[in-house]
Structures are given as C-alpha cells and as structure tokens.
Amino acid sequence: MAYSHVARAAYWELRDAGTGLLHRPRIETVLACDNGDAIREAVIAGLGVTVLPAFIACDALRAGALQALFRDVERDPVHLYAVYPSKRNLHPTTAAFVSFVIERFSRDAWADEPAPPPAPAAPRRRSTRG
Secondary structure, eight states: OEETTSOOOSBOOEEETTTOOEEOOBOOOSOEESOHHHHHHHHHTTSOOOOOOHHHHHHHHHHTSSOOOOTTEEOOOOOOOOOOSOSTTOOHHHHHHHHHHHHHHSHHHHHTSOOOOOOOOOOOOOOOOO
16 A cells, blocks of 8 residues: 555665665555555555554554554655745744644654543444344
C-alpha cells in the first residue's frame, strides 16, 4: 500500500540505521490512497504492509494493532517548512501554529505521548426471537 500522491515506485528506500547502507526491497502496490489514516486502517484490516510516518502509526503500534517490520532501518527524513513573510509583525495565531507544528512533528513530541484510551465497545443487542 502506498500514498497516491507519491510517484509510484516499484521499491521502498530504507536506510540501515547502523551502517547507513541503502536497501531497496521491491514492492507491489495493491492499494493507493492519499490519506495516511486510511492506509493505517487498511493495514490493520489485513490488506497488506506499508511504510507510514511514525506519528500516524504510533498509537496502533502501542496498542498492538500493528507490528513494526524492519526495525533496524529508517526512511530518509521528509522536511516540513513553514513559510511566512517575516517574523516581524507575525500574527500571534501564525506563531502559535508554527510552534504547534514544531512540537507535534518532532520525534520526541509524539514518541512519548501515551496512547489514547480505546473507545468503548457498542453494546450488543440481543435478539428476542426464538
């Protein structure tokens, strides 16, 4: 499974965290989607494997709904840029948003967050028919 906005590749690029060696295992995309949460749910449903950003996968990993593969490799980082005209006269809302993005998407910010409690199960209705 893969993001639909990423060029369709026939392989993943995974770098060995210890040696820096680049691995390119071949993949076959069976589902392409532009939403990481939807891809995560498809994997949980058993439709395949994927590469997900940690901030999308972390709660499902903690809950045991997903299993991490290739723990000794990592993807090259994806950079996120906040672009605005100048810090001078920066609107407080913009400054707060930039601070939020920096905090939310830094590795340490999401890694130590506790997983949210599971949603309560809906009560099952019993049939009164015989």
